Amino acid sequence: MISGDMLRKLQMTELEILLKVDEICRKNNIKYFLVGGTLLGAVRHQGFIPWDDDLDIAMPRADYQKFVEISSKALGSQYHFQCVENDADYWLLFGKVRKNGTVFAESRLKNIQTNKGIFIDVFPLDDGNEPNDLLQKIRIKTARKIQYVMYCRRGVIAGEVSSQIKILAKLSRVMSINKWMRLGQKIVSHKNRNAKYYFNVGSNYNYKKQTILKEKYYPLKELEFEGHRFWVPNDYDFVLKQIFGTNYMELPEKEKRVNHAPEYISF
Numbered sequence: 001m002i003s004g005d006m007l008r009k010l011q012m013t014e015l016e017i018l019l020k021v022d023e024i025c026r027k028n029n030i031k032y033f034l035v036g037g038t039l040l041g042a043v044r045h046q047g048f049i050p051w052d053d054d055l056d057i058a059m060p061r062a063d064y065q066k067f068v069e070i071s072s073k074a075l076g077s078q079y080h081f082q083c084v085e086n087d088a089d090y091w092l093l094f095g096k097v098r099k100n101g102t103v104f105a106e107s108r109l110k111n112i113q114t115n116k117g118i119f120i121d122v123f124p125l126d127d128g129n130e131p132n133d134l135l136q137k138i139r140i141k142t143a144r145k146i147q148y149v150m151y152c153r154r155g156v157i158a159g160e161v162s163s164q165i166k167i168l169a170k171l172s173r174v175m176s177i178n179k180w181m182r183l184g185q186k187i188v189s190h191k192n193r194n195a196k197y198y199f200n201v202g203s204n205y206n207y208k209k210q211t212i213l214k215e216k217y218y219p220l221k222e223l224e225f226e227g228h229r230f231w232v233p234n235d236y237d238f239v240l241k242q243i244f245g246t247n248y249m250e251l252p253e254k255e256k257r258v259n260h261a262p263e264y265i266s267f
Contacts, residue, residue: 002053002259009267010104010118011048014055015226017079017097017120021057022230024074030063033220033231035123036203040240044249047226053259055120058200061189064124068095081122082115084181089114091154091177093147093184094202095122105264112155118265123202126188127195131208139187140201146184150177209243 002010025032034042036056041049048055059067071081075097080086083095098117105116129136145168151157153169154177172180188201198217200210216238222229223236233239240248251257 001261002265003051006265007051007053007259010053010265011055011226013099013102013118013267014120015228017099017118018055018057018230019228020075020079021097021120021122022228024070025063025067028066028070028074030059030066031220031231032057032059032063032067032122033217033233034223034225035200035233035239036205036243038225039232039236040244040248042223042225042230042232043236043240046224051257051259056123056203057120058123058125060198061124061126061191064095064122067122071097080115080117082119083122084178084185087114088176088178089154090181091147091150091156092202093143093181093188094124096120097122103264103266104262106260107263108156110263118267121202123200124189125198125200127190127192128197128199128211129195130197131199131211136199140199140207143184143188143201146180146187150180153177205243212239212242 021032024030033039034056035058037049037052037054038056041047041052068081068083068085072086075081078100080098080100081095082090082098084090084093096119098115098119100115100117102118103116104118109116149165149168149172152161152165153172196213196215197211198214199207199212201207203210216235217233219234220231221234223232
């Protein structure tokens with residue numbers, strides 16, 4: 001577990017990345033907002049949750065794709081947007097903006113060659129129906145299965161995996177990792193002008209908790225986070241209650257205040 005000065009330095013590096021992304025988004029009219037534990041931190045602590053070591057934002061799919069298109073030039077040489085469109089061997093349904101020249105060495109990535117810079121997560125939000133929509137659940141489960149199989153095939157998974165996943169990983173070699181991941185994106189990202197909800201298929205939180213009415217997000221407002229102001233959902237109280245429960249302003253017990261455990265960090 002990261003703590004003390006190391007944790008704070010990591011948080012400030014992530015904040016630096018967020019400030020760059022915020023600058024790009026405002027300049028290019030790209031909508032984004034704080035989500036997950038980062039949103040909770042903004043509301044409860046006006047900054048990072050004291051023990052948190054990651055930073056999450058989300059973008060509606062159209063804005064996410066616009067960010068993909070301009071990221072290479074807009075981020076310059078200091079940062080890199082790692083995503084399916086920019087990395088042929090990438091294994092996730094969401095992107096990471098990484099700071100080049102740094103290292104956040106997760107144990108699960110120790111056996112693969114990839115950009116391992118300190119990062120913030122960027123989740124695309126897709127048009128959706130209410131959480132119990134059967135077709136939507138099938139689409140999401142299928143996309144997540146593809147992602148998990150690509151984890152295995154890429155060598156990201158640590159420890160034992162089921163024989164079924166091993167078989168699927170071998171069978172999947174009829175197509176490249178990139179083609180499978182693009183298929184996974186296509187399954188969940190079809191545009192629906194009449195959709196009343198956004199859902200987030202990339203996050204570890206239960207997708208039902210993150211299938212939220214679009215009207216709860218807009219118009220976006222700003223909250224303070226580490227001395228700066230960033231975009232957040234309009235009804236952030238509703239969003240946080242749906243994900244974390246009605247008592248989200250209460251601190252968890254000390255044994256639950258955990259974070260990642262990278263093997264190595266370099267700034």
